[in-house]
Amino acid sequence: MATIGAPLLQVKESSPRGPLERREERLAWLMLLPVILALLALGVYPVLSTLWFSFQQGGSFGLGTTSAGLANYLRLLHDEQFWSALRFSLLYSLVTVCGQMLCGTALALFANRRFRGRWLARAAILFPWAIPTATNSVIWAYMFNDQYGLINSLLEHLGLLNPAHPIxxxxxxxxxxxxIYVLAIWKANSLVALLVLAGLQGIPEEVYEAARVDGASRWQILWRVTLPLLRPVLLVTLILRTIESLQAFDLISAFTNGGPGNATQNLGLYIYLQIQQFGDFGYGSTIAVVLTAITLLFIVLYMRTLLRTSTR
Amino acid sequence: MALAPTTTAPATESSRPTARSRAPLLKPLTRQTLLYLALAVIIVVQFLPLIWALLTSLMTPQETTSIPATLWPAHPTLSSYIEALQGDIGRYYLNSIIASLVSTLVTMVLATLAAYAFARLRFRWKRLALLFVVSLSLFPPFSQVIPLYMMLQGVHLIGTLLALIIPYSVFGLPMAILMLMAFLQEVPFEYEEAAALDGMSRLGAFVRVVLPMIIPGLFTTAVIVFVGDWNEYLFALNYTTTATYTLPVGIVILSQTEFTTNFGVLSAAMVMSVVPLVALILLLERRIVSGLTAGGLKG
Incomplete structure (x- = not known):
């Protein structure tokens, strides 16, 4: 049965005793070496470097910066645009993750039923995951274009909208x-549905059988049996989706690019604005550090959840 | 399973007056109709953007900019596709293919080695090493994008495809390792023991016995890693110049600069960027589902 992070849980620690085990250990580290080195160089070093950059200021595109002390962080406090971006990021995560969890679970419950053509339902569920986020946002922007868009046109054909006053x-x-909320929920339903579906398939048929024998209705089975058994899967999914939503960039960037005005600018877009438009790597890094710190809370939560399940 | 449990349920319920459920009121036929109605709605909602792009890509330029919008191409034409492939889009396509394929290959080689060590070999600090790999994959790319740019700029790689291949190869690793571990853990240990009795080394047994057994798993993992690279946007946006734009970056930039004039070409580009992935999904739906859940990490 596949649960999220299942491989992690099956890992056992051991310490080598004989020469044979020592050889095995040497081989293991040899096989891991490329990955560890690559992750240290391109994963860990950049994170630390970003932290360092957050204490730098001036320069252009990272060249010729000088020490700033805490100046960048103090600047954050009075930066109205930063607070509005932070607010948008948090609200976006809250709304879209809730929506994704609800719709994704519903889709999974649907696709878990046995009927002809179920594979079609599963392929349909999978589809939004595979379509490139940025490209997809462009299609949506086109669908909602006020003049040439599908949606307004449909409304006009149905007589619900006067062509002279498009929305x-x-x-x-x-x-x-x-x-953006609708789009984000649509786009990431798939992942929630997939994880929940795997969880559903791990519930043995006998459990439902027993509930039915006890006279439980379908509704009761859902609330008293299925959902409680799914709790661990739902919890991990919730955390992963939150981490991902906090980091959103492609979806908004290609859809509204933060507009109108700065109404839909989140932390990611604001960082991008700082580094690409203003070449201000110092301040951009400072916002990135804030974003990373928030994410880190959820990473710790994720690890704790996984480890707690594994020790049980 | 011959009999669907959903169809047997109403009978059991109706024999128990205490169970509150509307289910028995609906005849099985109505249930069936509702089920397929729901399926139809789900399919339309999920595929609507693709269908719309597909229709638009077949329209003439006049049709794509008519007000109100044309809903159905009256004179279907492939001219948008030809125009897209002859213009810049063709180059973006090639860039995306090269960057994604090479990165996927590198990721797979490195990840397979690491996954075997994690899944099969005994060594100290294994948990810690694995936690390190997993947690790193959860960090926001924004915490890495600036210094990586400086590093790549320092070795004059910005504006070449290597500026994408290097980060993609590395950032695909954690997910690939977790997925491959799940596939490796399904291979019974006895095969390696037998190989060892035959005098094979650990590495030999891994390459000649274990790897051939997880070829479907390798393939699934490669597909998922490929999709991730193919769809990547943030690094591509920052580390490319017009010569090395990938498909997503090219499409977004085209849409923001020539949006009103090129709907057809744009849609053709979108369809072409999505179609290979849709084909893979329809072919490999079941495998991808199990692979994604084992890795269970990133969108």
């Missing part, structure tokens, strides 16, 4: 935000 979907802060 400017991406021109209003509220509508654009709402659409």
């Amino acid at each position: 400017v979907w991406l021109g209003s802060a509220q509508l654009a935000t709402l659409l």
Whole structure:
């Protein structure tokens, strides 16, 4: 049975005793060496370097910076745009992760039923995962284009909308935000559904059988049997989706690019603005450090959840 | 399983008046209809963007910019595809293919070695090493994008495809390792013991006995890693110049600069960027599902 991080849980520690074991250990580290070195050089070093950059200022695109002390962090405190981006990131994560969990679980429950053509349901569930996020956002932006878009056109054909007064979907802060939520939920349903589906398949048929014998209705089985058994899977999925949502960039960047105004600018877009448009690597890094710190909370939570399940 | 448990359930429930459920009120036929209605709705909702892009890509330029929008191409034409492939899109396509294929290959080689060590060999600090690998994959790419740019700039790789291949190869590793570990753990240990009795070394047994047994797993993992690289956007946006734009970056930039004039070409590009992936999914749906859940990490 596949559960999330299952390989991690099956790992056992051991300390070598004889010469044979020592040879085995040497081989293991030899096989791991390329990966560890690559991750240290391109994963760990950049993170530390970003931290260092957050105490630098001036220069252009990282060249010729000088020590800034805590100046960048103090600047954050008075940066209205930073706080608005942070607010958007948090609200976005809250709304879209809740939506994804609900819709994804519903999809999984649906695809777990036995019927002809179930593979089609599963392929449909998988599809939004595979379509490139950025490209997909461009299609959505086109669908919601006020003049040439599919959605307005459909509404007009149905007589629900006067062609003279099209809805400017991406021109209003509220509508654009709402659409981003819908898009983000649509896009990441797949992942939740996949993980929950795996969890569902791990519940033995006898459990349902027993519940039915006891006279439980379908509704009762769902709430009292299925969902409680799914709890560990749901918890891990929730944490992973939150981490991912906090880091969102492609989806918003290609859909509204933060607009209208800065209404849909999240932390990722604000970092990108600082580094690409202003070449301010110091301040960009500072915001990245904040984002990483928030993410780190959830990473620790994730590790604790996994390890607690494994010691049980 | 011949009999679906869903169809047997109403009978059991109706024999028990205490169970509160609306299920028995619906005849099995209605249930079936509702089920397929739901399936139809799900399919439309999930595939709508692709269908719309597909339709638009077949329209004439006049149709793509008519107000209100044309919903169905009256004179289907492939001219948008030809225009896309002859223009910059063709180059972006090639860039995406090269960057994704090479990165996937490197990732797979490194990850297979590491996954075998994690899944099969005994050594100290194994858990710690694995935790290190997993937790690193959860860090926001934003915590790495700036220094990596400096490093790549320092060795004059910005603007070459290596600027993508190097980070992609590394950032695909954690997910690939976890997935491969899951596949390796399914191979019974006895095969290696038998190989050892035949005088094979650990490495020999790994290459000649274990690897051939997980070829489907290797393939699945490679597909998932490939999809990740193919769809990557942040690094591609920062580390490429017009000559090395990948498909997603090229499409977004085209859409932001020539949005009103090139709907058809843009849609053709989108369809072409998605179609290989859709084909893979339809072919490998079941395998991908199990692979993704084992890795269970990234979107």
